[in-house]
Amino acid sequence: MSMTLSLRPIGIIHTPFREPAGTPIQPVYAYGAEGTVEVYDHFAEGLADLEGFERIWLIYVCDRAVDPKMRVVPYRDTRERGLFATRAPARPNPLGLSCVRLLRIEINVLHVGDLDILDGTPLLDIKPYVPAFDSFPEVRGGWLGERNAERIVADERFH
Amino acid sequence: MSMTLSLRPIGIIHTPFREPAGTPIQPVYAYGAEGTVEVYDHFAEGLADLEGFERIWLIYVCDRAVDPKMRVVPYRDTRERGLFATRAPARPNPLGLSCVRLLRIEINVLHVGDLDILDGTPLLDIKPYVPAFDSFPEVRGGWLGERNAERIVADERFH
Numbered sequence: 001m002s003m004t005l006s007l008r009p010i011g012i013i014h015t016p017f018r019e020p021a022g023t024p025i026q027p028v029y030a031y032g033a034e035g036t037v038e039v040y041d042h043f044a045e046g047l048a049d050l051e052g053f054e055r056i057w058l059i060y061v062c063d064r065a066v067d068p069k070m071r072v073v074p075y076r077d078t079r080e081r082g083l084f085a086t087r088a089p090a091r092p093n094p095l096g097l098s099c100v101r102l103l104r105i106e107i108n109v110l111h112v113g114d115l116d117i118l119d120g121t122p123l124l125d126i127k128p129y130v131p132a133f134d135s136f137p138e139v140r141g142g143w144l145g146e147r148n149a150e151r152i153v154a155d156e157r158f159h
Numbered sequence: 160m161s162m163t164l165s166l167r168p169i170g171i172i173h174t175p176f177r178e179p180a181g182t183p184i185q186p187v188y189a190y191g192a193e194g195t196v197e198v199y200d201h202f203a204e205g206l207a208d209l210e211g212f213e214r215i216w217l218i219y220v221c222d223r224a225v226d227p228k229m230r231v232v233p234y235r236d237t238r239e240r241g242l243f244a245t246r247a248p249a250r251p252n253p254l255g256l257s258c259v260r261l262l263r264i265e266i267n268v269l270h271v272g273d274l275d276i277l278d279g280t281p282l283l284d285i286k287p288y289v290p291a292f293d294s295f296p297e298v299r300g301g302w303l304g305e306r307n308a309e310r311i312v313a314d315e316r317f318h
Contacts, residue, residue: 003281005166005220007252026292039243043251045229048241052301059218059254061164070204082207084198084285087292092202093166093283095218097256099293122162124252126243130303133185133246134258135296141289142211 009122011039011108013060015115020064020159025075026087027098027114029152034103037110037123044108047126051105055129056112060096061122062089064159073157077148085142090158096121099129168281170198170267172219174274179223179318184234185246186257186273188311193262196269196282203267206285210264214288215271219255220281221248223318232316236307244301249317255280258288 015035017023024030037058039047050056067090073079074086089096101113110126174194176182183189196217198206209215226249232238233245248255260272269285 003168005168005281005283007164007166007254009162009164010251028292043229043243046227046242047244048230049244049302050241052299052304053244054298054300055295057256059252059256068205070202071207082209083205084202085206085208085212085287087286087289091284092169093218095166095254095284097216097218097286099295122164124164125250125254127246127256128244128301128303129295129298130246130300131296131298132300132303133187135294136214136258136288137290137294137296139213139288139290140211141213141291142287143208144287144289144291145211 007124009124010043011037011123013037013117013121013123015117015119017118020154020156023118023154024116025152025154027100027116030114030116032113033115034113035115037112039108041108047105053102053128055099056102057127057129058098058100058123059125060117061124062094062096063122064118065090065094066158068092075151075154076144081143088158166283168283169202170196170282172196172276172280172282174276174278177278179313179315182277182313183275184311184313186259186275189273189275191272192274193272194274196271198267200267206264212261212287214258215261216286216288217257217259217282218284219276220283221253221255222281223277224249224253225317227251234310234313235303240302247317
């Protein structure tokens with residue numbers, strides 16, 4: 001299929017993390033790390049009603065990731081795994097997905113916590129986290145259930 | 160920001176749903192609806208180790224959605240809400256996010272259940288569903304907690 005999809009950022013994510021080394025690899029390991037999501041003015045009206053949600057999904061571009069390989073040693077393991085069985089940022093379409101905590105909203109700026117995202121990352125979409133749609137606490141978690149490595153921050157391997 | 164990101168599908172999603180009317184609005188309302196995710200050959204190696212996961216995230220293009228409006232009446236409500244406080248498919252970047260059930264894998268074809276996706280939808284990414292990263296059963300769900308409309312299938316409003 002030769003279709004190409006062109007996307008334009010709807011905002012930018014400001015975080016304390018300037019480089020991959022030391023950046024949390026997931027929101028659950030981010031210990032509250034706070035920052036802001038700046039949504040461009042003409043999209044601000046779309047943020048109405050978001051304040052009732054405790055967590056939100058951010059979908060963003062992993063814009064500093066290297067070209068993808070189909071097998072990688074992920075942060076939480078010591079052996080190679082298929083790329084799509086990992087959350088590594090270097091992917092054919094480098095889309096990042098993070099469930100962050102929504103703290104408060106000031107017009108077009110969301111104050112958020114539990115950030116695992118590099119500073120200056122382009123934002124593509126915001127969706128509310130809906131427990132009835134998104135929470136499956138009991139499902140099998142594959143190799144990640146084995147916890148072969150306890151790493152909780154990134155290094156340079158995917159950037 | 161004038162950056163444009165070009166994405167190319169990594170596969171295509173085959174489902175029983177040929178048109179929006181009657182398509183489930185979320186996997187939790189899909190009552191097991193089954194189909195396949197065809198991943199293009201050169202990405203098949205990246206599917207290794209995925210079979211241990213009970214559910215997977217599909218990120219895809221809502222390629223038949225209309226142009227977005229910043230306020231919409233969502234399927235589960237009777238009044239307008241800010242677009243980013245909804246999961247409506249008509250968005251500035253029309254990215255869909257569904258947590259489907261992984262049934263089995265045959266080389267480059269994933270057999271999946273709980274599909275809420277239109278037939279022929281272009282696939283952008285697959286990520287494993289990891290309960291430790293993705294499951295927050297107790298968080299506040301905003302207006303969706305009020306259940307103002309019990310609709311569980313789509314209509315034509317966003318297509």
